[in-house]
Amino acid sequence: MTKPATDTNAARADLLEKVTGRAVYASDISVPGMAHGRILRSAVPHARIARLDDAAASALDGVVSVLTGEDLPTLAHDRWGLFLNDRPVIAGEKVRYVGEPLALVVAETPEIAEAALDLIDVDYEHLPFVDDATAALAPDAPLLHERHESIADFYFKGQAKPVDGTNIFQNYGVSTGDVDAAERDAAHVFEQTYTFPGISHFAIEPHSVVAAFDGGRLTVWSGAQSPTAVQKVLSRVFGLALSDIRIIVPFVGGGFGGKASVKIEPLVVAAARKAGRPVRVALTLEESMLTCRRLGASITLRTSLDRDGKILAKRGTILLDGGAYADTGPAVAVKAAHCVIGPYDIANLEIEAKAVYTNTVPGAAFRSIGGPQAVWATESQMDEIAEAMSIDPVDLRHRNLLPRGGEILDSLRALDADIGEMLGQAGQAIASLGGGSAAGIAVAATDPGILPLGGSLVRVLADGSITVMSNSVDIGQGVRAVLRAVVAKTLNQDVGSIRVADPDTATAPFDWGTGASRSTVIMGLAVEDAAQDASDQILELAASIFDGAPNDLRLVPGGVARGEDVLSFEDLYHRAFGIDSGEVVGRAMVTPARKGSDFAKSPLFWETAVGTCDVELDEMTGELAVTRYVGVADIGHAINPAGAEGQEEGASVQGIGHALYEQLDYREGQPVNATPVAYRVPAAADVPQHAHTVLIENGDGPGPMGAKGMGEGGILPVAPAIGNALARRYGVRIRDLPMTPERIWRALRERDHDAS
Amino acid sequence: MLPRPFTYHRPTSLDEAVTLMARHVDDVSPYAGGTELLLAMKMHFADYEHLVDLKRISELRAVKRNGGTLSIGALATHAAIAADAAIQGSLPALAGLCGSIANARVRAAGTIGGNLCFAEPRADPPVLLAALDAQLCLISARGERHVAASQFITGALETVRAPDEILLRIDIPLTARSTRYERVVHGHRTVAGAAAVIAQDAHAAPRVWLGCVATHPVALPNAEAHVAANPGVLDNALTQAIASDIARLDIADDEDASADYRRHLATTVAIRAITATVEQEERA
Amino acid sequence: MSSIHEITLMLNGDPVEAAVAAHTLLVDFLRDSHALRGVKRSCDMQVCGACTVLVDGRPVSSCTMLAVDADGASVVTIEGLGGPDGLDPVQEAFLEHGALQCGFCTPGFILATKALLATNPSPSREEIVHHLSGNICRCTGYQKIIEAVESLAR
Numbered sequence A: 001m002t003k004p005a006t007d008t009n010a011a012r013a014d015l016l017e018k019v020t021g022r023a024v025y026a027s028d029i030s031v032p033g034m035a036h037g038r039i040l041r042s043a044v045p046h047a048r049i050a051r052l053d054d055a056a057a058s059a060l061d062g063v064v065s066v067l068t069g070e071d072l073p074t075l076a077h078d079r080w081g082l083f084l085n086d087r088p089v090i091a092g093e094k095v096r097y098v099g100e101p102l103a104l105v106v107a108e109t110p111e112i113a114e115a116a117l118d119l120i121d122v123d124y125e126h127l128p129f130v131d132d133a134t135a136a137l138a139p140d141a142p143l144l145h146e147r148h149e150s151i152a153d154f155y156f157k158g159q160a161k162p163v164d165g166t167n168i169f170q171n172y173g174v175s176t177g178d179v180d181a182a183e184r185d186a187a188h189v190f191e192q193t194y195t196f197p198g199i200s201h202f203a204i205e206p207h208s209v210v211a212a213f214d215g216g217r218l219t220v221w222s223g224a225q226s227p228t229a230v231q232k233v234l235s236r237v238f239g240l241a242l243s244d245i246r247i248i249v250p251f252v253g254g255g256f257g258g259k260a261s262v263k264i265e266p267l268v269v270a271a272a273r274k275a276g277r278p279v280r281v282a283l284t285l286e287e288s289m290l291t292c293r294r295l296g297a298s299i300t301l302r303t304s305l306d307r308d309g310k311i312l313a314k315r316g317t318i319l320l321d322g323g324a325y326a327d328t329g330p331a332v333a334v335k336a337a338h339c340v341i342g343p344y345d346i347a348n349l350e351i352e353a354k355a356v357y358t359n360t361v362p363g364a365a366f367r368s369i370g371g372p373q374a375v376w377a378t379e380s381q382m383d384e385i386a387e388a389m390s391i392d393p394v395d396l397r398h399r400n401l402l403p404r405g406g407e408i409l410d411s412l413r414a415l416d417a418d419i420g421e422m423l424g425q426a427g428q429a430i431a432s433l434g435g436g437s438a439a440g441i442a443v444a445a446t447d448p449g450i451l452p453l454g455g456s457l458v459r460v461l462a463d464g465s466i467t468v469m470s471n472s473v474d475i476g477q478g479v480r481a482v483l484r485a486v487v488a489k490t491l492n493q494d495v496g497s498i499r500v501a502d503p504d505t506a507t508a509p510f511d512w513g514t515g516a517s518r519s520t521v522i523m524g525l526a527v528e529d530a531a532q533d534a535s536d537q538i539l540e541l542a543a544s545i546f547d548g549a550p551n552d553l554r555l556v557p558g559g560v561a562r563g564e565d566v567l568s569f570e571d572l573y574h575r576a577f578g579i580d581s582g583e584v585v586g587r588a589m590v591t592p593a594r595k596g597s598d599f600a601k602s603p604l605f606w607e608t609a610v611g612t613c614d615v616e617l618d619e620m621t622g623e624l625a626v627t628r629y630v631g632v633a634d635i636g637h638a639i640n641p642a643g644a645e646g647q648e649e650g651a652s653v654q655g656i657g658h659a660l661y662e663q664l665d666y667r668e669g670q671p672v673n674a675t676p677v678a679y680r681v682p683a684a685a686d687v688p689q690h691a692h693t694v695l696i697e698n699g700d701g702p703g704p705m706g707a708k709g710m711g712e713g714g715i716l717p718v719a720p721a722i723g724n725a726l727a728r729r730y731g732v733r734i735r736d737l738p739m740t741p742e743r744i745w746r747a748l749r750e751r752d753h754d755a756s
Numbered sequence B: 001m002l003p004r005p006f007t008y009h010r011p012t013s014l015d016e017a018v019t020l021m022a023r024h025v026d027d028v029s030p031y032a033g034g035t036e037l038l039l040a041m042k043m044h045f046a047d048y049e050h051l052v053d054l055k056r057i058s059e060l061r062a063v064k065r066n067g068g069t070l071s072i073g074a075l076a077t078h079a080a081i082a083a084d085a086a087i088q089g090s091l092p093a094l095a096g097l098c099g100s101i102a103n104a105r106v107r108a109a110g111t112i113g114g115n116l117c118f119a120e121p122r123a124d125p126p127v128l129l130a131a132l133d134a135q136l137c138l139i140s141a142r143g144e145r146h147v148a149a150s151q152f153i154t155g156a157l158e159t160v161r162a163p164d165e166i167l168l169r170i171d172i173p174l175t176a177r178s179t180r181y182e183r184v185v186h187g188h189r190t191v192a193g194a195a196a197v198i199a200q201d202a203h204a205a206p207r208v209w210l211g212c213v214a215t216h217p218v219a220l221p222n223a224e225a226h227v228a229a230n231p232g233v234l235d236n237a238l239t240q241a242i243a244s245d246i247a248r249l250d251i252a253d254d255e256d257a258s259a260d261y262r263r264h265l266a267t268t269v270a271i272r273a274i275t276a277t278v279e280q281e282e283r284a
Numbered sequence C: 001m002s003s004i005h006e007i008t009l010m011l012n013g014d015p016v017e018a019a020v021a022a023h024t025l026l027v028d029f030l031r032d033s034h035a036l037r038g039v040k041r042s043c044d045m046q047v048c049g050a051c052t053v054l055v056d057g058r059p060v061s062s063c064t065m066l067a068v069d070a071d072g073a074s075v076v077t078i079e080g081l082g083g084p085d086g087l088d089p090v091q092e093a094f095l096e097h098g099a100l101q102c103g104f105c106t107p108g109f110i111l112a113t114k115a116l117l118a119t120n121p122s123p124s125r126e127e128i129v130h131h132l133s134g135n136i137c138r139c140t141g142y143q144k145i146i147e148a149v150e151s152l153a154r
Ligand SMILES: Cc1cc2nc3c(=O)[nH]c(=O)nc-3n(C[C@H](O)[C@H](O)[C@H](O)COP(=O)(O)OP(=O)(O)OC[C@H]3O[C@@H](n4cnc5c(N)ncnc54)[C@H](O)[C@@H]3O)c2cc1C
Pocket: B029, B030, B031, B032, B033, B034, B035, B036, B037, B038, B054, B074, B075, B100, B101, B102, B103, B106, B109, B110, B111, B112, B113, B114, B115, B116, B117, B118, B122, B123, B124, B125, B161, B165, B166, B167, B168, B188, B189, B190, C045, C046, C047
């Protein structure tokens, strides 16, 4: 049966809204009586606020109110966090980074609010600052936070391990076997240090929030990836019942983790409360760059091998630059520690990951948290080892790769992909793009930190249209299309009849959040279960009417059938309920104990990736171009193939940005390029002319139809694959990202100097 | 990121514009494409009581060829220059440059006059125009005057333009046989740009200019002398001549490049520009 | 205080008269006074293209253009493309090729493409890449955008 044209259009309903400009994003929300907020930000990296005078600003015509640290005592809790209770709703006694919100002016127009900012006077009492993670570890380093208050099982399972009297807010270790002994026996020991900078999310829609109180009830529109986390934090900060807080998430103009957990919502809600008016705060992109970033890292690896190139032991020391507030940094450290092992069979491991505070923009989750940092180190080193031992890099990997079912750590789920096979596919695919074999390659496996907790409702309405309610957020990854496909399949209905409502905590059940590639799996299952529940109920109803067993019945588009007899939903409800109205509500909550799922061990699935590429270098200027790129991902099943491919392509180009251009740069505590002009992200001209994505589908994932989560892994191998290609083709090894033209030029000079 | 209030004037004739500039000379700015000016005003780096919009004075946009001179109105946009058949024919290097700088939106709005008058240290056209020995025509209530493009920009964001002066047009003598502009761009900024111009008249000196490196475009006299003495020769001595010119420049580390790398890039683009003109000569 | 100016323009094909303060930016005029929310604001510095609109057919950054400058011009936003029952071919191509994810950059890319095709109906891949390199998309990796535009080249 060919689908009518309208069906296809309906299937891509959200895309249709987006190409016509009708899609509503958080920054498009406007509510009656709304006032506009603008934020005054700290100009200094670390200081006590000696005086903050907002009298002139408050007196300006059109200014409604000014929120400052003086308002903190009016809050039920003046600080919040997800692992550590470290972040004041607005700077109180001191500021900890350039860009930290100091005051929020609410006015009738954005223009008045902006003018009022100039009228606020701040006197800083400067404190020594530290803008570098290594320096933050020094015994006499200035302390950003005098005390650490770690909170267990708040939104993440477990707890961070800060060290009192230091800037260390997370300390995580992995230890297996006997590394000392293995090193003694080893034929070769390699030790290298690799660095990875802080990187801006640069989601094209800046953070934007509208907050409105109606009596004691609060509604917040935000481009938040984790609406229920926002709801929970707001309930603490403002002492409100969860049921009195409604978080609505319209379309989100890109997230990548930068809108995960909680960001500016508590600040905007505090301003709305003080103003007694709905308040809108729409950041500029520049302000978003001062709101969060990926954690920078310095990673030292000491890897021991036997004569045949079999890895005997690995020692890893990871230092993460977490910025001024921990946010989800503690989880980043855990992930980096796991990811730095690589998908290799290594019996002896000693990995230590520390995350520290510095006087810089707070770190946060970013696509495959902690992964790119770790894989940059691990996969660069694999090639350095291969070169030193005169082994082909692909061969060295084959000698050490874990097979499907092998264990990276016994505390983690066994590997559910065949990376050796992926390597082979990558090699073939890149050769088929022309230009010979690849120059650089990298592999990766990462364990998405996914909490299997999320619910949904599937409502089958009388006219056969279906509403899906869930708190999974469309951040561009196309989750709505995936959910629609799952419901369509489970209920055997036309995709065109299914609508996925905006995430709304007032109507949709709890969901842990959109990130870590989890929506497809967890929300996919929740929606599948809810649809199944609806199906069971419908068949039950129909059985009583057809006077048969539910087993004889089946769902058909628009209704239920027994043999050739079809009953529309409307007729079914009419007969069952007495009027031709009503609905069937399917419900489901996926929990760690879900029947039929094995959620006991983490991760729920591995996200695996292979990247391979070729590069071209202008040896005079140091400018490097990626000419060919192939990414391979094992995604179990592509529920939405075009979407899956797009995710991988987007991830690889972000990876090119990470590899070649991106770095949030600091001098003397001041960000020097935290503006959209100075900070370079990839443009169309930076995309490889020949690129290809291979999706491996074995239907062996835990999600609906055997899908695994995806969308994050693709970024992992990019930088090391490029670095390895550069080394192979041009004989220069860069260990510090990004591989800027200047760094490459310096390395070339050294190479030529050494040669002469 | 919102500009502060101001009074907007939209003259439709040059006379009217000159009068407005004179009347408000204490706090006025000419306003062309606004791609620099409005951005500076949005960021509150600049603030004016009066803006005089020049865009509705059609004569300021004209591109004309008078015998051996190409006249480009100050209000000609980058896009218009790139697409102009007369410029493509007589000065492909300029048309090509204007078609490649910035992005399509900035090219559509931004003008060549605005580029010159803003005197951004990383601007490209001033380098090429200096090498081409272009003459700039300025007007005020005091009358017209002419300034060589090579003398116009005196420092970062500094020119010899008086506050009430309007840049009318750019006159470029079409005396070059080979012209080339070479640059290295990282992200949105040119980190080094060099122009080389070989005149039709064998006795006229070649011109080699460098920009986007120091605060404003500069000539490379040793390079020029070397090319004059050894036409068509690309040797180590040329590289050394260029390097000796660049060594004399005051170049500081900045967020785009360390000084030594920038010197290297400057040398590289100068060599590339000269090499390209030599190749053009050979082909001719 | 800014001077106030009466302007008339064609906005998505309809005549519009308005009084605007001199310092009003076109993006705010379109979004706030005319509820054209398909005009997006992101970088506010002319580098991302999210705010792209067509003024007399040329692509401009509405974040850095004065509303008063639109006086006498024809302004087209994403809302002005296609009809009530049909999509513009460029919109159709973006849909067809999956050339969008979050969609925040999409109106700008579509209008930039309109401007390109108006002056160059059969652009090469290189010309497409050059023309679109002033628009930033952080999601798609551009490949499908380039393919969508290539499919429109005659
Ligand atoms: C994203 C971006 C990328 C860019 N990339 C490049 C690049 O690669 N290379 C490069 O060279 N440039 C680049 N530019 C700069 C661009 O070329 C200029 O912004 C543009 O040419 C300025 O012209 P305008 O008409 O917009 O000037 P305006 O902004 O209107 O004016 C600029 C200044 O010149 C004055 N002015 C303008 N016209 C006149 C006149 N006729 N008489 C007297 N004074 C006048 C104004 O008062 C103001 O002070 C870039 C700009 C942006 C925003």
